[in-house]
Amino acid sequence: MTVTSQTSTPAKITRPRKPSAPAEILPNVYQVFTEGQMTLADVEWEQQRFHEWRRWNAVEMVERIDLDSLSEADRIYIWNFARAELTTKPGADRLARLCDSECRRWQSEDPHLAAVIQACGTWSRYWNEEEAHHEAALTHLLRALDFEPITDDMFLEYRQIFPDDDMLRTLFLLTMSEVKTTVMYTSMANKTSDAGLKALFNQIASDEAHHMRYFNAFARGLVDSGRYSPKGAFAIAHFFVREGGEMYGYARQRKEQRGSHVNWWDQLDFRHAERPDDFHRQHKLTYVSLEQVTGIRVSSPEEVQDKWMELVA
Numbered sequence: 001m002t003v004t005s006q007t008s009t010p011a012k013i014t015r016p017r018k019p020s021a022p023a024e025i026l027p028n029v030y031q032v033f034t035e036g037q038m039t040l041a042d043v044e045w046e047q048q049r050f051h052e053w054r055r056w057n058a059v060e061m062v063e064r065i066d067l068d069s070l071s072e073a074d075r076i077y078i079w080n081f082a083r084a085e086l087t088t089k090p091g092a093d094r095l096a097r098l099c100d101s102e103c104r105r106w107q108s109e110d111p112h113l114a115a116v117i118q119a120c121g122t123w124s125r126y127w128n129e130e131e132a133h134h135e136a137a138l139t140h141l142l143r144a145l146d147f148e149p150i151t152d153d154m155f156l157e158y159r160q161i162f163p164d165d166d167m168l169r170t171l172f173l174l175t176m177s178e179v180k181t182t183v184m185y186t187s188m189a190n191k192t193s194d195a196g197l198k199a200l201f202n203q204i205a206s207d208e209a210h211h212m213r214y215f216n217a218f219a220r221g222l223v224d225s226g227r228y229s230p231k232g233a234f235a236i237a238h239f240f241v242r243e244g245g246e247m248y249g250y251a252r253q254r255k256e257q258r259g260s261h262v263n264w265w266d267q268l269d270f271r272h273a274e275r276p277d278d279f280h281r282q283h284k285l286t287y288v289s290l291e292q293v294t295g296i297r298v299s300s301p302e303e304v305q306d307k308w309m310e311l312v313a
Ligand SMILES: [Fe+2]
Pocket: 085, 088, 131, 134, 135, 181, 204, 208
């Protein structure tokens, strides 16, 4: 089955990198298809190479942690993020489903956009696998600690699937989740004194930063197609960075009431441990992501709101 008009003429395809070049995240995925530089199979191989370049062994990393040396704060961090990581599988399952239905929607009208969305759905399996490392490492560590366990009821509750939304809004929401995890794992790595746990948190933080870049690249592909307004990304950013917004999650006085799914950032509870929020860095990464996706530069919650309202108008 052909998805792009180039797939039947492989001789004309020009590949931008030699096979030995380092794997990378394609920053301009829509142009890659419109200019006939790569097929979906070419893009899939780039994703595979990037995934393999990034792979690590969760069993080995967990074994390097000295459980007896962990502080109470370390245990609280592990407990919080073991639960948080449970929500990534339903997120990835939902993304795969959404990508397929959205790809079919555009297949005849804009096959290049359909290819971008199919590439995103293909990548979602690597994302899901990488998140499995985070979840399994942390839930295993928690089982080894004398701390509150994850019950099966809790496991099932955190596995609930998020409701469907517009594709660009969905991708930018996932960007925001990766922004938060990138910042918080980095911060927790800086706070722990156990070398093994520090290495694990830093490894996960690095994965989350790459996930953020992937979501930004696919979101930019949607915007570059002209079929999705940048207002979708700004709407989500505003929802997070506004006063009392989602970015502040568990720290807010009033939280959104949801019966359908769990937003992990609402459920954090650091008790007496130092909070790893670093909201300044979360804001900075949000503005960087907005610029990568839309080409529009902003630097404050007020500018996000103004630009969002301008785009809506
Ligand atoms: Fe994760």
